[in-house]
Amino acid sequence: MTSHAEAVHGGHEHHGPPPAHKSSRVDARVLGMLLFIGSEIMLFGSFFTVYFFVRVVNPDAPSEWPPPPYEFPVFVAGINTAILVTSSFTMHWALQSIKRGQRSAFLAGMVITFVMGLAFLLTQVIEYLHVGFNTGDGAFASVFFGLTGLHGAHVAVGLTLLGMVIIRGFRGHFSPEHHHGVELPGIYWHFVDIMWIVVYSTVYLL
Amino acid sequence: MTTTQHEPEQVEAYPEHFEPPHGPTWRLIFGPGLVRGVWVAGLFFVLGMLLVAGLRFWWGWDPVWLWDVILPIAGMVTAPIGFLGGIGAFDYWLHYISGRPTRPEDHSGHGARTWKDYFRVNTDHKVIGIQYLVTTFTFFTIGGLMAMFFRAELAQPGLQFLDSQTFNGLVSAHATLMIFLFIIPAFAGIANFVVPLMLGAPDMAFPRLNALSYWLLPIAGVLFLASFLAPGGSFATGWTGYAPLAEGQPLGQTFFNMGVQWAGASSVMTALNFLVTIITMRAPGMTFWRMPLLVWANFTTSLLVVIATPFIAGSQFFVMFDRIMHTSFFTPEGGGYALGYQHIFWFYSHPAVYIMMLPGFGIVSEVISANARKPIFGYRLMALSLVGILFLGFSVWAHHMFVAGMADWLRVPMMITTLLIAIPTGIKVFSWIATLWRGRIHLTTPMLFALGFVTMFVIGGLSGIYLGSVPIDIAASDTYFIVAHIHYVLFGGSVFTIFAGVYFWFPKMTGRMYDERLGKLHFWLTFVSFNATFFPMHYIGLRGMPRRVFDYDEAFGDLNFVITIASFVLGASFVVFVYNVVQSWVRGPVADANPWRAHSLEWQVSSPPPIFNFDEIPQVVGGPYEYGVPGARHAVMRSGEAAREVQHA
Numbered sequence A: 001m002t003s004h005a006e007a008v009h010g011g012h013e014h015h016g017p018p019p020a021h022k023s024s025r026v027d028a029r030v031l032g033m034l035l036f037i038g039s040e041i042m043l044f045g046s047f048f049t050v051y052f053f054v055r056v057v058n059p060d061a062p063s064e065w066p067p068p069p070y071e072f073p074v075f076v077a078g079i080n081t082a083i084l085v086t087s088s089f090t091m092h093w094a095l096q097s098i099k100r101g102q103r104s105a106f107l108a109g110m111v112i113t114f115v116m117g118l119a120f121l122l123t124q125v126i127e128y129l130h131v132g133f134n135t136g137d138g139a140f141a142s143v144f145f146g147l148t149g150l151h152g153a154h155v156a157v158g159l160t161l162l163g164m165v166i167i168r169g170f171r172g173h174f175s176p177e178h179h180h181g182v183e184l185p186g187i188y189w190h191f192v193d194i195m196w197i198v199v200y201s202t203v204y205l206l
Numbered sequence B: 001m002t003t004t005q006h007e008p009e010q011v012e013a014y015p016e017h018f019e020p021p022h023g024p025t026w027r028l029i030f031g032p033g034l035v036r037g038v039w040v041a042g043l044f045f046v047l048g049m050l051l052v053a054g055l056r057f058w059w060g061w062d063p064v065w066l067w068d069v070i071l072p073i074a075g076m077v078t079a080p081i082g083f084l085g086g087i088g089a090f091d092y093w094l095h096y097i098s099g100r101p102t103r104p105e106d107h108s109g110h111g112a113r114t115w116k117d118y119f120r121v122n123t124d125h126k127v128i129g130i131q132y133l134v135t136t137f138t139f140f141t142i143g144g145l146m147a148m149f150f151r152a153e154l155a156q157p158g159l160q161f162l163d164s165q166t167f168n169g170l171v172s173a174h175a176t177l178m179i180f181l182f183i184i185p186a187f188a189g190i191a192n193f194v195v196p197l198m199l200g201a202p203d204m205a206f207p208r209l210n211a212l213s214y215w216l217l218p219i220a221g222v223l224f225l226a227s228f229l230a231p232g233g234s235f236a237t238g239w240t241g242y243a244p245l246a247e248g249q250p251l252g253q254t255f256f257n258m259g260v261q262w263a264g265a266s267s268v269m270t271a272l273n274f275l276v277t278i279i280t281m282r283a284p285g286m287t288f289w290r291m292p293l294l295v296w297a298n299f300t301t302s303l304l305v306v307i308a309t310p311f312i313a314g315s316q317f318f319v320m321f322d323r324i325m326h327t328s329f330f331t332p333e334g335g336g337y338a339l340g341y342q343h344i345f346w347f348y349s350h351p352a353v354y355i356m357m358l359p360g361f362g363i364v365s366e367v368i369s370a371n372a373r374k375p376i377f378g379y380r381l382m383a384l385s386l387v388g389i390l391f392l393g394f395s396v397w398a399h400h401m402f403v404a405g406m407a408d409w410l411r412v413p414m415m416i417t418t419l420l421i422a423i424p425t426g427i428k429v430f431s432w433i434a435t436l437w438r439g440r441i442h443l444t445t446p447m448l449f450a451l452g453f454v455t456m457f458v459i460g461g462l463s464g465i466y467l468g469s470v471p472i473d474i475a476a477s478d479t480y481f482i483v484a485h486i487h488y489v490l491f492g493g494s495v496f497t498i499f500a501g502v503y504f505w506f507p508k509m510t511g512r513m514y515d516e517r518l519g520k521l522h523f524w525l526t527f528v529s530f531n532a533t534f535f536p537m538h539y540i541g542l543r544g545m546p547r548r549v550f551d552y553d554e555a556f557g558d559l560n561f562v563i564t565i566a567s568f569v570l571g572a573s574f575v576v577f578v579y580n581v582v583q584s585w586v587r588g589p590v591a592d593a594n595p596w597r598a599h600s601l602e603w604q605v606s607s608p609p610p611i612f613n614f615d616e617i618p619q620v621v622g623g624p625y626e627y628g629v630p631g632a633r634h635a636v637m638r639s640g641e642a643a644r645e646v647q648h649a
């Protein structure tokens, strides 16, 4: 099959593809990331839907949520929320710094963001250990672990992306002209933060 | 993520012709490829086991060694990841992550020189398209054999040679393979090959992601098949896997839960890739209103996939958590809401029936227009009706639940939206007929399948409208009438369009022509035996034979026997197809660049297309279907014209 292709195209030396025509002003990678986030929002959507079912639609739902004697650690999670939201700002600062060519500020921003994300995740693990109920303790627990766990997995993915930026950053990559590798993880990180605010308000506060 | 444009930042000195410093045996074992895939998968399986056991030990959970948890983690998560790493799907990203120099997107993985290159991670969309098609047809064969197996069981009332759990397992695996490993990815395969060419793009937007999406598929397929080896047999709750039924099932059900995740991830990645490619990589002059309908179809399908697929992922996660972590999303005892499963499942799976149909609409539009030598009738309306189906498709899911005990007030709204979908669908059917009207019709094999599709799909659509009406559905739900409906839309619909597409682009993909006489034989055998198999099901369904049963009333015995015989003929007709494809691929006559004298871009380059599709990106100047319109052109090929002259010389 390929020998045939060569017969037709013998003679031609291909050194690479012709550059694709850019038919949109949107950058392909940013667009890809945004669509991916759209899909992620739907994944969270399915978790919120099941939450809605067990708590609102279900005729046998307990009137108090979570049913006593269980309680959600609203305060600890609130502090965690503050940490994560702050990390969005440091992320933004890091991106702005590399755009302006300030390497050390960029690196500092990234490391601080990473450490805050890690602190969030560790706090959540500790929270799980001390929360006083387990996955088998009823629908409220299913929803609690489901949504916070799904979000925690996203934080872990975000941390991987941030870690990647940090490694590359310390190796001297990225510049005011080329910072896509920072921008995309940044977009993802902001998404993870905003999602947390939604998760926090629906799971813990409502 | 990466694109075909490269970031100069990453271009660091990399040896022009990089020769690995080791001998061939070393490379076989440690170089990217299937061998490394297998042993790394094994390694990761062990690591996964240790991880689970270690954590359970640390938390003091008893027993430490619990297969119900180890298998999902080690066998269905870490081992597949190890496999992907082993075959080299992550090599580039691992280099990137660790900050080592990466090659610029030089497409070094491009093209296939020998058949072995099809068994590697390859970033060429044309190679990936063929990988998809060969893989999906393999699973089609397996799924078809399963069907013949349980059809043989159904030839007579009573149990012949299967037991009930095996019967249910076969039915479930049959449907699951056909849907998740044949129809959905086969369309992705055709689109992978054709869409970048049609757009005038050198490749997809993210070639490496494209390769990864393909390799997730065999993982899903192997998981579904491996479930037969699990204690208690394969998953046996139908392709719908309803909870809470699925929650008390043996281990095989978990294979279904996780297999769906891999197949779903694969289709979301491909869909993202199509969307970005279609939005950002169209040739100059290729406005949205000049795109071939196949591209439109894949655009809308991809939107459906990106939005809806996460819901089936969610539904299967919940079931799995209920099964192994004892949560109670759907178990009433723990405060769960059982009906929630069906809502979440159908919120994906109704759109999924359009995921399984819209790409076929696109294929048929191409085939009918080129073979009737006429512009497609109502091009813009054809595109807009796709968009209409996209939106309406999200508002009808509960028509699958009319008898499930859901809220009464939901019934009538869902019935109305369901019937509304018939409007954009009808527009499409009438446009195809109008395109045929007074056309110069060439009854080639792809055209026969396209026409077969239109007729069969009308029958399936009509039974759909019956089922969409609440009173009829209450009588017909869960009977063989449903089986008839789904096979008219999925076999007579989707599968016929896949055959049409494979025949239509066969010369483009392989550079060789298939045998037209065998092709026609295949069509007529399939068409007749398909109807003989599935039409009687309408009747026995309305007479009251329930679906998904291994035993039934004596009164249905005769017709079931006829159906079983017809289904064997249907199976045999596929052999004609396989023989035709294999022998034509090996030694069929060399095909022209443009055997159908079609206008869209993929036909303006050689067959098979050059490695980077175009020497220079063409300039699009008009619509793609201007057959018989004097002086009309779709595109001006720049140096691509030269390739055509070589062909004719």
Ligand code: HEM
Binding pocket: B240, B353, B354, B356, B357, B399, B400, B418, B419, B421, B422, B425, B460, B461, B462, B463, B464, B465, B467, B468, B469, B473, B476, B477, B478, B482, B485, B486, B489, B490, B493, B494
């Ligand atoms: C005018 C268009 C259509 C309408 C109004 C329609 C309506 C329906 C309804 C109401 C049901 C539920 C029946 C029941 O379970 O009681 C159903 C089932 C089904 N339909 Fe359609 N349908 C249409 C087209 C399609 C298409 C295009 C496909 C796929 C390509 C499709 C695939 C299916 C499948 C797979 C099922 C069975 C699901 C199961 O296993 O329970 N339908 N359809």
Ligand SMILES: [Cu+2]
Binding pocket: B349, B350, B353, B396, B397, B399, B400
């Ligand atoms: Cu439906």
